[in-house]
Amino acid sequence: MRTTLEKARQKTNENNIDVLQAIIEKNYDARKGYRKAMMDIQDPELKSFMQQQALVRSSFTTAIDQEIRNLGETPIENGSVTATLHRTWIDIKSRIADNADDIIIEEIIRGEKAKVKEYKGALKNNLLAPETHNLLQSQLKSIKNTLKEVKQL
Template identity: 35%
Template sequence: MASISDNTARAYNDLVEINETGAKGYQEAAEGIKNPQLKSQLSQFSQQRAKFASELKQQASQFGINSEDTTTVQGLATDAAAAVHRGWINIKSVITGQDDNAILGECETGDKVALEAYEQALKAEGLPAEAKSVIQKQHGEILAAKNQITSMKR
């Protein structure tokens, strides 16, 4: 097996953290949404992000990366992870107003920042082809979710 670079390990850890945060954020958003169809869709996105985190943890483990080491985030990836976290934290304040469009806007922002983190991860030095494939697939699904969120806003 090829040696995994620190950048690749950080990319995995960042993406796991971003997806775990996104899963929680989408669940909170679903709880705050009035529209039953939107509530269901946001719950599905929450489950999707939890699945992504699980897939990344499993693959990281195959490469000998301990994805539980959440303190390895550095550089631009730190900024991205922090921004995603702040974005999903902001959703709590929006939910208290019970405005579906505002909640969707926060979801859209969270996905935008997650996409940037995925794009950064794809640039990681020494990223194995199979890792790149999984990350590209997840990036595409997050992009589709973001586009769907955008279209759901009134």
């Protein structure tokens, strides 16, 4: 028979896994989005920025992947179908626009704002282990900085 403490730890562990699986999926999507933007964008400086952000998101997924494995679970390995459809929509939109770079930047801002909201929700609404909380807090800070940078572009 398990103690109350053991049950609480198991519940926290399961909750951490659920939160991390959702977040890793979004980071796969972000990484793919930045890679796609890097291919489509014309401005060399923006292209470099997109490449850098794709690498940052790769590091996010690696860290979350390891955290999920440390919790005894196998991480998901792909992004969402919704994000794939969204990238296709951006493709169509940017092909018919006068300035595709502007459309891509607008969509990146929108995506980063959504990620800030998701991370904040995960941190606020869940009982997370300190390691998980610190990991997500650090990534949230990085996403906020990226959002500031993109807005200045």
